[in-house]
Amino acid sequence: MITITQLEYVVAVDTYRHFVTASEKCFVSQPTLSMQIKKLEEELDIVIFDRTKQPIIPTQIGQKVIEQARRVLAENNRIYSLIKEHKQDLSGELNMGIIPSLAPYLLPLFLGAFTKRYPEVKLNISELLSEDIIRMLQKDQLDIGILVTPIKEAGIFEKQLFYERMFLYVNNSHLLAQKARVEPEEIAGEGLWLLSHGHCFRSQVVNLCSYHDQLKERVSVNYESGSLETIKRLVEDEGGYTLLPELALTDQVLNNKKAQVKNIGASDPLREVSMVYSRNFVKNQLMEVLFNTIKEVIPSQLSLQTEGHIVEWRN
Known part of the structure; x- marks a missing residue:
């Protein structure tokens, strides 16, 4: 008979692609974990993992078994979640991923209020790139993610939080600083600072530059950074310009004497920010x-999509 423990071991090996690491995460010895998986394979008369490959990968039938195992484990955990909801017991752990272009601006808005209101909930937060959040949601390594949508990923659900406008942040010495409003096709020029590859905000900027039939990669890049805060400082001290999401428009940015904020185009570009989770998610409450809590603390003008157009980052 298949046991929950065996399914947990199988999923762990698929997640970490290494028997020793999986055994450590499951708090058992490697021989014990390997024996239980071998026992399951013998009972089902199949091979779940191709052990000749490094890292270990599932066989074709093994992948289907693993997918079903994840669903079974999610439903098993759902029983405990239902009991907690019935008892109105708001406790436990919530593992969350958030993208770097949101974390420094959104987290300070809600973390204090959330921890005070729900002291028995442990919120584990990781700052990750969007594709990493999606991958970890699919492997049940995260419960939820906060990132820019739409992502249009099978098995991932999107719950919209807010919509923020995108603005140009330009050094006073740059020619674009003389314009009241900058058109999207003017962005792909000399002096543009970008986030490095993998950041969804970078992809949005590139897509916006190509909004009027320009090639996506025809941008002049002096330097790429993983931090919007670094790029802001570069614009102020070195010249050039970049794009910033609305939450990044701090008082320091708005009142800076070296650079200024400009609107983009006749229809404001927007980025849609959502809470995302997988179909196996069980911690609904x-x-x-x-x-x-997040909806309560974000600025009211960000709550609804009124005007403007959503700039997508994922094709």
Whole structure:
């Protein structure tokens, strides 16, 4: 008979692609984990993992078994979640991923309020790139993610949080600083500072530059950074310009004497920010209270999509 423990071991090996690491994460010895998986394979008369490959990969039938195992484990965990909801027990852990272009601006808005209101909930937060969040959600290594949508990924659900406008931040010495409003096709020029590859905000900027039939990669890049804060300082001290999301428009940015904020185009570009989770998600009550806490503290003008157009980052 298949056991929950065997399914947990199988999923762990698929997640970490290494028997020793999987055994450590499951708090058992490697021989014990290997024996249980071998026992399951013998009972099913199949091979779940191709052990000749490094890292280990599932066989074709093994992948289907693993997908079903994840669903079974999610439903098993759902029983405990239902009991907690019935008892109105708001406790437990919530593992969350958030993208770097949101973390420094969004987290300070809601973390204090959330921890005070729900002291029995442990919120584990990791700052990750969007594709890493999606991959970890699919492997149940994260419960939820906060990132820019739409992502249009099978098995991933999107719950919209807010919409923020995108603005140009330009050094006073640059020619674009003389314009009241900058058109999207003017952005792909000399002096543009970008986030490095892998950041969804970089992809949005490139897509916006090509909004009027320009090639996506025809941008002049002096330097690429993983931090919007670094890029802001570069614009102020070295010249050039960049794009910033609305939450990044701090008082220091708005009142800076070296650079200024400009609107982009006749129809403001927007980025849609959502809380995302996989179809196997079981901590619905914890997600709802976190979602509602964020909705309460974000600026009211960001709550609804009114004007402007959403700039996508994922094709």
